[in-house]
Amino acid sequence: MASEIDSADRLTPVLRPVRAGNGFEEALEQILQVLRLGLVPAGERLPAERDLAERLRISRVTLREVLKVLQDQGLVESRRGRYGGTFVLPRPDTPAGGSAGAELRRRLESVDVEDVLRFREVLEVGAAGLCAAHGLTDEGVRRLRAALAATHDAPLDDYRRRDTLLHLTLAELAGSPTLTAQYAAVRADVNGLLDCIPLLVRNLEHSQQQHTALVDAVLDGDADGAREVMREHCGGTAALLRGFLT
Structure with a gap:
């Protein structure tokens, strides 16, 4: 499994600072793009919240709201503990997590x-x-x-x-x-x-x-x-x- 640092490097072409007016929406758009492109494969961990928030230039509160949406859609899961973090789940057969x-x-x-x-x-x-x-x-x-x-x-x-x-x-x-x-x-x-x-x-x-x-x-x-x-x-x-x- 690739390290978290390697994973972060692969995200460089996609993740960029969002505009102040639409931070939540644009952050969600970018992380969804990361998942669609397979830049972080299923089973791997997304970069740490601090790193993601700095890359996107949003607050960690906003980032957690974005990650909650992704978790609700069955795209990622949060794990606690020493080896915890936000992990990418296998993609469902349909986008956005279902028949919609x-x-x-x-x-x-x-x-x-x-x-x-x-x-x-x-x-x-x-x-x-x-x-x-x-x-x-x-x-x-x-x-x-x-x-x-x-x-x-x-x-x-x-x-x-x-x-x-x-x-x-x-x-x-x-x-x-x-x-x-x-x-x-x-x-x-x-x-x-x-x-x-x-x-x-x-x-x-x-x-x-x-x-x-x-x-x-x-x-x-x-x-x-x-x-x-x-x-x-x-x-x-x-x-x-x-x-x-x-």
Whole structure:
């Protein structure tokens, strides 16, 4: 069995510091890539938490949340003791640990994921900037705040629907029926992909922070800030999807 140092060396081409805005999602994406590529074979140990956290430039708390997701998906296991650590498990026959991964793979046959993600980002960033730059009516402000509040109160099994409604509300408030229609179509594609990966509480908490910052920027008339928050938000979703894709 290769040593932990050898294992760490093999990860150098893949692991890199993540961006501050989407640390959890991008760290998860990178470690999933390590596992998919077989850079740490089944039965071997991942580098120590301290090493991984330093490479990714995230806190060990965030790293442990990432490793917990991987453990829940049956991709790694934690062992205690002198020779403990996080060990890679044999890969299941389907990605993401089960039938959801197989369904995702089937959907990918008819969807250009990168095209969907890029088009979604263009529409969302544009809509956020337009809403902030042109301002909203009192009714628009009420609708946007209500949509945000609904996501905060959402039970886990209804979160994605309410998240979608928030984004659709923002697209509609941009004032372009064409943009709204195009966004509705691309969001349907995105949701079809998201439905095939697990809902991660840590990611949802992060999304909610971004949603709040986004709405604040829009209502403050900060177009640059709204666009930047939305770009970061879309990047987090993209990182998760790329991480779970095989």
